[in-house]
Amino acid sequence: MVGQTHRMAQSRPEIHVMGAGPTGALTALALGLHGQSVILFDPLTASELQSRSRAYAITHSSRRLLSSLGLWNDLRDTLVPFRDLDLRDDATNSRVLFGQDDLASTNQTHDGIGWILDHRPLMSLLLARLKGNGNVAMYLAQPCPDPSADSLIVAADGPRSPTREAWGIAHWGIRYRQGCLTAKVALRGLAHDRACELFRPEGPLAVLPLGQGNFQVVWSAPWQRCEQRSTLQHSAFLDQLAAILPQGIEPDRLLDQPRAFPQQWLLARRFHRGRGVLIGEAAHRCHPVGGQGLNLCWRDVDGLLRAVEQGGSAATIARNYGISRWLDVLQVGLATDLLVRVFSNRQPLLLPLRRLALLLLKQFSGLRRLSLRAMSDGPMQVWQALPN
Ligand SMILES: Cc1cc2nc3c(=O)[nH]c(=O)nc-3n(C[C@H](O)[C@H](O)[C@H](O)COP(=O)(O)OP(=O)(O)OC[C@H]3O[C@@H](n4cnc5c(N)ncnc54)[C@H](O)[C@@H]3O)c2cc1C
Numbered sequence: 001m002v003g004q005t006h007r008m009a010q011s012r013p014e015i016h017v018m019g020a021g022p023t024g025a026l027t028a029l030a031l032g033l034h035g036q037s038v039i040l041f042d043p044l045t046a047s048e049l050q051s052r053s054r055a056y057a058i059t060h061s062s063r064r065l066l067s068s069l070g071l072w073n074d075l076r077d078t079l080v081p082f083r084d085l086d087l088r089d090d091a092t093n094s095r096v097l098f099g100q101d102d103l104a105s106t107n108q109t110h111d112g113i114g115w116i117l118d119h120r121p122l123m124s125l126l127l128a129r130l131k132g133n134g135n136v137a138m139y140l141a142q143p144c145p146d147p148s149a150d151s152l153i154v155a156a157d158g159p160r161s162p163t164r165e166a167w168g169i170a171h172w173g174i175r176y177r178q179g180c181l182t183a184k185v186a187l188r189g190l191a192h193d194r195a196c197e198l199f200r201p202e203g204p205l206a207v208l209p210l211g212q213g214n215f216q217v218v219w220s221a222p223w224q225r226c227e228q229r230s231t232l233q234h235s236a237f238l239d240q241l242a243a244i245l246p247q248g249i250e251p252d253r254l255l256d257q258p259r260a261f262p263q264q265w266l267l268a269r270r271f272h273r274g275r276g277v278l279i280g281e282a283a284h285r286c287h288p289v290g291g292q293g294l295n296l297c298w299r300d301v302d303g304l305l306r307a308v309e310q311g312g313s314a315a316t317i318a319r320n321y322g323i324s325r326w327l328d329v330l331q332v333g334l335a336t337d338l339l340v341r342v343f344s345n346r347q348p349l350l351l352p353l354r355r356l357a358l359l360l361l362k363q364f365s366g367l368r369r370l371s372l373r374a375m376s377d378g379p380m381q382v383w384q385a386l387p388n
Helices: 002-011 022-033 046-050 062-068 121-131 161-167 223-230 234-244 293-310 314-343 353-364 365-377
Strands: 015-020 040-043 056-057 081-082 084-089 094-097 114-118 136-140 152-155 171-188 194-199 204-212 215-223 248-253 257-269 276-278
Touching: 015 022, 022 040, 022 121, 022 136, 022 293, 046 121, 056 062, 056 121, 056 204, 056 293, 062 293, 062 365, 081 204, 081 293, 084 353, 094 353, 114 121, 114 204, 121 136, 152 161, 152 365, 161 276, 171 204, 171 223, 171 234, 171 314, 215 223, 223 257, 234 248, 257 314, 276 314, 314 353, 353 365
Parallel strands: 015 040, 015 152, 040 136, 084 194, 152 276
Antiparallel strands: 056 114, 081 114, 084 094, 171 215, 171 248, 171 257, 194 204, 204 215
């Protein structure tokens, strides 16, 4: 490992990472830990980068990456595991419960189907580690030096990516009619280690445990309804939420101000150009159903690390990375889009199919394993042996 790190430092180009969100910060740290010389730039200050009120669903593919970078144990105290995933379809009154037994055997030894991680502790750990890494120079809210002629440039500057635009990489996108509303809520009647995904005709509703009886609600619905709900008095918001939660689950208190976000499926036409690569939401964005977004971004980080390890010039690394990431990103985008289209309605022709799909999942553990494997390890890993 040390020899390999030394070899990488000697022969690899310098890397400029544009954007220090969860993807860019992890990319810079991962490359720095592999002995690479990295410059990280973001127009925001460190405290602005940490201040988002959001919680991420973390899957086993992310756990593996964070463990390999020595971050997992330091996040342990802030990670909230969920050991069950309760999937319900409102319109057909069907329900499937995924448990830890449905995980791949190497994942079963870790405590959880997945984890919920708050943005702030994640970013504060990443920024602290970046600060302490001698290979990474951080330029937050201050001008950064121009990349040299042979640098690899990594655009991690989010879904609106000015770098993607500047490179002339077109993107393909669908703006969903649905938006999404996020809120932190204290709930009664739901196990502290259970996550719920409830398919409703107006859009999916995810309820994710944050510990101590608190939950993150990700509530998809037509955009105007999301905007309107985000401005409701707290008591009126809780009343509306109470009306749609499964029986027995009751909201007690609202813990932050609900925020509405538009939703889109975005896919850059290519993930590399010349010496540049697009990574994370600069390259793709999908519907939050299933909590795939950040995990997919972090599989990009893993893909970039592999491409850097393979070696070559900045252009070779960029091409190898760009080619390697397409299939995973496309499959997750298609799967989330299909889920939203098929389950966000009461189409009489679709209802029997939905009922059958959930019945098969409920009856056959092999099907549950397969779908959980695709969700937690990524569709590319379904037929492959998982590393420990
Ligand atoms: C409502 C909502 C709920 C979500 N829930 C989940 C969930 O439960 N689980 C999950 O996994 N994912 C979830 N996601 C997705 C998740 O938030 C994103 O996947 C994640 O933020 C992507 O990180 P990123 O670093 O690629 O982009 P961003 O977080 O957008 O970061 C981009 C960074 O680039 C910087 N930047 C902008 N312009 C420039 C420039 N010119 N030069 C340099 N830097 C620049 C910005 O300041 C920013 O810091 C959710 C998203 C939304 C909207």
